Amino acid sequence: MIQLIKGFHDILPGDSEKWAYIVHQARTALERSGFREIVTPIMEVTELFQRGIGAVTDIVEKEMYTFTDRNGDSLSLRPEATAGILRAVVEHSMLRTESPLKLYTIGPMFRRERPSKGRFRQFFQVNAEMVGDDSPLCDAELISTAFSVIRDVGAQDLMIEINSVGCAECRPAYKDTLREYFRPHTQALCDDCKRRLETNPLRILDCKATECGVLAGKAPLITESLDASCREHFTEVQRLLELIGVPYRLEPKMVRGLDYYTRTAFELVSRDLGHSKAVGGGGRYDGLLQELGGPDQSGIGFAIGLDRLAMSLTDAQFTRNMDFYVAPLGVAAREVALQMVTELRNAGFSADTRFTGKSLKSQMKTADKIGAAKVIMLGENELAAGEVTVRDMKSKEQITLPIRGLAQRLEGDGI
Numbered sequence: 001m002i003q004l005i006k007g008f009h010d011i012l013p014g015d016s017e018k019w020a021y022i023v024h025q026a027r028t029a030l031e032r033s034g035f036r037e038i039v040t041p042i043m044e045v046t047e048l049f050q051r052g053i054g055a056v057t058d059i060v061e062k063e064m065y066t067f068t069d070r071n072g073d074s075l076s077l078r079p080e081a082t083a084g085i086l087r088a089v090v091e092h093s094m095l096r097t098e099s100p101l102k103l104y105t106i107g108p109m110f111r112r113e114r115p116s117k118g119r120f121r122q123f124f125q126v127n128a129e130m131v132g133d134d135s136p137l138c139d140a141e142l143i144s145t146a147f148s149v150i151r152d153v154g155a156q157d158l159m160i161e162i163n164s165v166g167c168a169e170c171r172p173a174y175k176d177t178l179r180e181y182f183r184p185h186t187q188a189l190c191d192d193c194k195r196r197l198e199t200n201p202l203r204i205l206d207c208k209a210t211e212c213g214v215l216a217g218k219a220p221l222i223t224e225s226l227d228a229s230c231r232e233h234f235t236e237v238q239r240l241l242e243l244i245g246v247p248y249r250l251e252p253k254m255v256r257g258l259d260y261y262t263r264t265a266f267e268l269v270s271r272d273l274g275h276s277k278a279v280g281g282g283g284r285y286d287g288l289l290q291e292l293g294g295p296d297q298s299g300i301g302f303a304i305g306l307d308r309l310a311m312s313l314t315d316a317q318f319t320r321n322m323d324f325y326v327a328p329l330g331v332a333a334r335e336v337a338l339q340m341v342t343e344l345r346n347a348g349f350s351a352d353t354r355f356t357g358k359s360l361k362s363q364m365k366t367a368d369k370i371g372a373a374k375v376i377m378l379g380e381n382e383l384a385a386g387e388v389t390v391r392d393m394k395s396k397e398q399i400t401l402p403i404r405g406l407a408q409r410l411e412g413d414g415i
Helices: 014-031 046-053 057-061 082-093 136-151 170-189 191-199 199-205 210-217 229-243 308-309 329-344 359-367 380-386 406-409
Strands: 043-045 066-068 074-078 101-110 122-132 158-164 248-250 263-270 278-284 297-304 322-328 351-353 371-376 388-391 398-402
Touching: 014 122, 014 136, 014 308, 043 046, 043 082, 046 057, 046 074, 046 082, 046 191, 082 101, 082 122, 082 359, 101 170, 101 351, 122 136, 122 308, 136 158, 136 229, 136 263, 136 278, 136 297, 158 229, 170 191, 170 199, 170 210, 170 297, 191 199, 199 210, 263 297, 278 308, 297 308, 322 359, 329 351, 329 371, 329 380, 329 406, 359 371, 371 380, 380 388, 398 406
Parallel strands: 158 248, 322 351, 322 371
Antiparallel strands: 043 074, 066 074, 101 122, 122 297, 158 263, 263 278, 278 297, 371 388, 388 398
């Protein structure tokens, strides 16, 4: 038997209804806020992610699915969506016709990291980006939109954790401060963090190794190194979130895992998820568009993981429902049942049937299993009379209706 690749998963019937609900609610919330959908390829040239995410991040160094195609080009499955969306913005000159841009996409991402509960190598995200506005108002609006997506899906006990990670002017000094702090403890760092100490010490703050985490917990805070402009921007973002009623708390040790973030960084957390409390996050990326060959315009975005979000919703919320189940009894009734479900579907009803010749009792169990509201019983007697018996599965009431024009009559049958 051929089995799944490690770290990948099937979304089976029973769970797929939950996923469809999440995607619908997310799309509705985003479009209500003026975002428009963009669909980009799941594969891009590797250079896009090296330049966009950062060559010394774990994602680029360890986790990307990268290969050389027949032409010798290095290609990678997308590990995140922002770089691909901004590549499209630049390539199609989208800021010339609309600024700021509000774009979103929903789909799979790929990272070869260690699988765990709610964490897969193919995972699904909702991603939203606002490009062309560096105002704190833009930060507050995007964070509010992210909060709305999670709230509308039904997650409980929501909170936004926010921090400022500085900018190109003040962050170099903070990196030097971190190097001074960590160097006396170099031997206690994991091998990756020993290398990060020189290339990008901020990544040490995000390391999951126990000893690195202990040291990071006592490290100087980035908020102590912000310049006046970044400090003012962050203070205003907080004031605006309070103004519009979005709950937040400061998390001064948050740095996020991507090099392109500047100033505002945030995570969306839910107590429903226990130890995997973060269901999404994002931040501002003021230099990324220019790094990818575009104009010097700022942006901010977020990503929400559908896999983790689905874990927070109970299966009972997504029981399967069907308007009608047609129960044919006898060979002659099967073709009529096929005609009947086709007529009902064309009229806008959901309808299903089985052609297996099972007993009425067995078919009633099938109707109950698929959540049918009503069962249309069709046997030899009904065929001879040109009628059907319609049974309401909840009230147990039954009525008899003519087969001809059945769909129109069912719209107002009253049972």
